[in-house]
Amino acid sequence: MFRLIKDTLLSQAVTLWGVFRKLFVKADTVQYPDEQPYMFPRWRGRIILSRDPDGEERCVACNLCAVACPVDCIALQKAETEDGRWYPEFFRINFSRCIMCGFCEEACPTNAIQLTPDFEMAEYVRQDMVWEKEDLLIDGVGKYHDYNFYRVAGKQVAGKDKGEALNEAEPVDVRSLLP
Amino acid sequence: MFSFAVGSALSIASILLVVIVLAAMLIWVERRLLSFWQERLGPNRVGWFGIMQVVADMIKIFTKEDWVPPFADRLTFVLAPAIIMIVVLMSFAVIPFTPEVGVIDSNIGVLFVLAMASLGAYSVMLGGLSSNNKYALLGSLRAAAQMVSYEVFMGISLLGVVVLAGSFNLREIVETQADGWYIAPQCIGFLIFLIAGVAESHRLPFDIPEAEQEICAGYHTEYSGMKFGMFFVGEYLGLVLISSLITVLFFGGWLGPAFLPPIVWFSLKAGIFIAFFILMRAALPRPRYDQLMSYGWLFLLPLSLLNLLVTGAVVLGTM
Amino acid sequence: MTLLFYLAGAVAVIATIGVIVQTNIVHALIYLILSLLAVAVIFYTLGAPLAAMLEAIVYAGAIMVLFLFVIMMLNLGQNTRQQERVWLAGRGWVLPALLAAVLLAQLLYVLGGVEGMSAAEQVGVMAVGTRLFGPYVLAVELASILLLAGLVSAYHLARKTGSGEE
Ligand code: SF4
Ligand code: SF4
Numbered sequence: 001m002f003r004l005i006k007d008t009l010l011s012q013a014v015t016l017w018g019v020f021r022k023l024f025v026k027a028d029t030v031q032y033p034d035e036q037p038y039m040f041p042r043w044r045g046r047i048i049l050s051r052d053p054d055g056e057e058r059c060v061a062c063n064l065c066a067v068a069c070p071v072d073c074i075a076l077q078k079a080e081t082e083d084g085r086w087y088p089e090f091f092r093i094n095f096s097r098c099i100m101c102g103f104c105e106e107a108c109p110t111n112a113i114q115l116t117p118d119f120e121m122a123e124y125v126r127q128d129m130v131w132e133k134e135d136l137l138i139d140g141v142g143k144y145h146d147y148n149f150y151r152v153a154g155k156q157v158a159g160k161d162k163g164e165a166l167n168e169a170e171p172v173d174v175r176s177l178l179p
Numbered sequence: 180m181f182s183f184a185v186g187s188a189l190s191i192a193s194i195l196l197v198v199i200v201l202a203a204m205l206i207w208v209e210r211r212l213l214s215f216w217q218e219r220l221g222p223n224r225v226g227w228f229g230i231m232q233v234v235a236d237m238i239k240i241f242t243k244e245d246w247v248p249p250f251a252d253r254l255t256f257v258l259a260p261a262i263i264m265i266v267v268l269m270s271f272a273v274i275p276f277t278p279e280v281g282v283i284d285s286n287i288g289v290l291f292v293l294a295m296a297s298l299g300a301y302s303v304m305l306g307g308l309s310s311n312n313k314y315a316l317l318g319s320l321r322a323a324a325q326m327v328s329y330e331v332f333m334g335i336s337l338l339g340v341v342v343l344a345g346s347f348n349l350r351e352i353v354e355t356q357a358d359g360w361y362i363a364p365q366c367i368g369f370l371i372f373l374i375a376g377v378a379e380s381h382r383l384p385f386d387i388p389e390a391e392q393e394i395c396a397g398y399h400t401e402y403s404g405m406k407f408g409m410f411f412v413g414e415y416l417g418l419v420l421i422s423s424l425i426t427v428l429f430f431g432g433w434l435g436p437a438f439l440p441p442i443v444w445f446s447l448k449a450g451i452f453i454a455f456f457i458l459m460r461a462a463l464p465r466p467r468y469d470q471l472m473s474y475g476w477l478f479l480l481p482l483s484l485l486n487l488l489v490t491g492a493v494v495l496g497t498m
Numbered sequence: 499m500t501l502l503f504y505l506a507g508a509v510a511v512i513a514t515i516g517v518i519v520q521t522n523i524v525h526a527l528i529y530l531i532l533s534l535l536a537v538a539v540i541f542y543t544l545g546a547p548l549a550a551m552l553e554a555i556v557y558a559g560a561i562m563v564l565f566l567f568v569i570m571m572l573n574l575g576q577n578t579r580q581q582e583r584v585w586l587a588g589r590g591w592v593l594p595a596l597l598a599a600v601l602l603a604q605l606l607y608v609l610g611g612v613e614g615m616s617a618a619e620q621v622g623v624m625a626v627g628t629r630l631f632g633p634y635v636l637a638v639e640l641a642s643i644l645l646l647a648g649l650v651s652a653y654h655l656a657r658k659t660g661s662g663e664e
Contacts, residue, residue, distance in 0.1 A: 009370075012463055019216050019462035028218045255524055286622060290551035297559025301531065304566050308524060316570060323567045327560055334555075347623055 039117035041143070044102045046118040047093055049133065050111065050142035057137065058112035058149060061088040065104035065113050073097040074104060083158030085150065091136060095121060096129035110149040114142040190280050198271055202415040207232045209415075209457050216461040240411075245404035252309040259306035260406045263299055263413035267420055270295040274423050275350040277433045277441035288349035289341060292424065293334050296379055300326040302413070303381070303388055307398030318397025321468055322388035325378055328475045333375035335483040339368040339490040340428050353432035360431040364493075367486045369429045371479055376425065378471070380417035383460040387468050422452035503543040510536035521583050527566060534558040545620045 030037050039045075052058050061078035079089035104113050123129050141147070150157055152166050163170040207222065207230060214221025223229035247256055273288035275281045285291055300323060307319025340361050344352040352361075362369055378385040389397035399410045426432055426448040433441030466474070513536060516529035534557045541550035630638050 015462045016458060020458055022216045022218055025218055027215075027220050029220050031220065031223075252522070252524060255528065258528070285547075286620075287547045287551050290548070290555065290623075294551050294554035294559060297555050297563070298535075300559070300563050301566070304563065304570070305524070305528070308566070308570055320567070320570055323563055323570070327563050327567075330555075330560070 039119075041117060043117035043119075044100045044105075044115040046095075046116050046121055047098065047104070047131075047136065048114055048116055048138045048142060049091060049136045050114055050138060050140060050144075052148040052150075053141055053146060054148060055139075056085070056150075057087050058110045058147075059088050059091065059108075060086045060110055060112070060149060061091075062086075062109060064107040064109060068103040068107035069098075070101060070103060071097045071099055084155070085157050088133060091133040092130060093136060094130050096126055111142070111144045111147050112149075114144075116142075191282050194271060194276065194280065194282060195268070198268070198416065198419060199412075201419055202412050203233050203237065204230075205415040205418065205453065206236055206411070208453075209460070212454060212457045213461050216458065237408075240408040241405060243404040245406060248310065248312075248401050250311045251401060252311065255305045255309035256401075257406070259302050259309060260402065260409035260413070261302075262305070263302035264409050264416070266295045266299045266302065267413055267416040270420050271416075271423075273349055274420070274427060275353055275432060276423075276445055280442065281350065284350055285348065287347050289337060289347045289352075292349075292420075293330065296333065297326075297330050299379075299417070300330075302410075303398050306402070306410070307388075310398070310401035312401050314394040314396075315398050315400045317394050318388045318390075318400070322381065322398060325381070325385070325387060325471060328472060329375045329378035332371055332475060332479045332483045333379055335480075335487055336368045336371035336375060337428055338487050339365045342487070342490050342494055349427050349432075353427055353434065356431040356434060360429060360434075362429045365429060365486075365490070367482060368490075369425070371483045371486070372428070373425065374479065376421040377456065377459065378475075380414060380421055382414065382418060382456060384463040384465045385471060386465065387471060390465060418453060418456055419449070422449040422456065425449075425452050500543075503540060506536045506539035506543065509533075510540065523569060524566075527562065527569065530565075531558050531562050534562065547620060548623045548626050 050058050059076075061076055063076065063078070066072070066074040066076060073094040074092070075094075076091040077089040078086055080086050100115065102115050105115050121129070150160065150165075152168075154162065154165055154168060156162050210232070211221040211223070211229065221229070222232040225231040225235050247253055270292050272282040273285050273291050275284075303322040303326070304319045307315040307317075307322065310316075340352060341347060343361060343364060344355045346352060346355070381388050387397075389399065394400075399407055402410060423445075426445060430448050432448075433445045435441070435444035435447075439447075510533050513529045513533035517526050517533060520526035520529060535554060538550045538553040538558065541547075541553055
């Protein structure tokens, strides 16, 4: 009997009081378009393609992001420059399908594709939600300031031979007996 | 003719107007209060503090397509939302707002309110049944059982007040409270009436007939446009009615220190209860259907009977 | 009051006819509720406000809700129309109608003999109460025992059996 009263009345009264006190608490939300809410840097919003510190495109068209994407909204085509660098010939994200899950960012080996804290992406025409590489590519480095894939990776390009990357040992000469 | 008196045209017209406008305003008041309690801002754009949101909502609801599904039972479908509006507005006829303002001064006021409340169940049931939709049917099944059950305790719980006042006349009940509100001797009756009142107007936490998360919108799943609006406003009217009834039965109606006019006292008390109902909506979770029923029949019914017995015994003993 | 009485009486009669000839069971039920409410108004005009309100609360408000409840549970809404139509189309209604007409004639004859029904004074709640718990207390108690017996047997029927099956 006592438990019943405790459960039915007391706990409800405590809840009511707890919620009532919120009347005197400052609201968590803001007047949105007039007042911008603080967006956390790791918010998963509009996707960008970043460049490395030298100003080159980071994306190496490895297609990992397109594979990781659960809704298959990334499409790209690989191309190659004369000096051996890979880059996407086109890179297309259909934002009307993208669910901002961030898997592409996780999958990307070069930190090229990144999600930003921008969510204001409404359009009147559905076709406008399909963004091409020109729309996606920014001039900065995004969240990773010093990372340059071609400087740390073993891939051979013009001006950087095998073994010249950062933290990379010289290639082993398998014909030599010297240590 | 143009002076306030019980039953005068001015009195009736102003009650009708105020009550309906108030019910419409409550749409905004409720949203605003809920948002405060949920640490949000709520609708505050249209007009001062968003008060014109009511007008915007009205325009929206009036211009929506008023659609009767082809598989529905047309006559009943159209009739159902009208019933709740009529029935609740009828109940206001016996509420004594102030010594001067009121529609009729009936000797059976309490019974009249109970009768109207029990007729209100038809609105929900017929609405759900005529929609010919599974969710609506489930909703109205739940509504039928819930409303019929809770009517019982509602009636019995306020009989304590009737015994103390010795009258079914709401106006006399208020007048006998001049030397002490009935909340003190009838606090158990008050609690039961409060709970039954929430269940009767199927507001949260007892909105089981329309539980969105379980059965879409329950009995008004198929309704749209102004018919839905009537259900909606009918619910708010019910809220105002229950608050006014609590004020009249347990908190001395218009009585209060003389520095404020009676109508202000009445509105103040009723307003507090309206806010309390909204607070309940913000805070309390919805019980399961069988919990609601067993709580009513196994706990509230014996309690209300006991309350009535003790009240009767005390009244007899002191007579 | 007299006008009100005849108006309510007409509504009651028409609604009751509606109950009989309606093929849609839900509509028939609505007519029945209407008829009961009309009877409540008649009670009121005859000076019995308590009976009027009880009629509205108990019959129109509770018992009819249970009827509706059963209709909902059995989902009788639309499919029974054909059946009802078939029933109404036959000659089956002639004999009951004749019998009812005889009863009506008798009723009219009896009512014709009654002199001056007066609705002058209202029988208040207090009067009914003192009567019920004064001279008629035995009847009230008997009725309550009957209801209690009904309650107990309903509980017995609805009880779960001990073996865990229902
Ligand atoms: S955020 Fe998710 S859905 Fe959007 S492009 Fe990346 S992987 Fe695809
Ligand atoms: S995973 Fe990164 S590098 Fe690979 S294609 Fe996608 S954006 Fe380019």
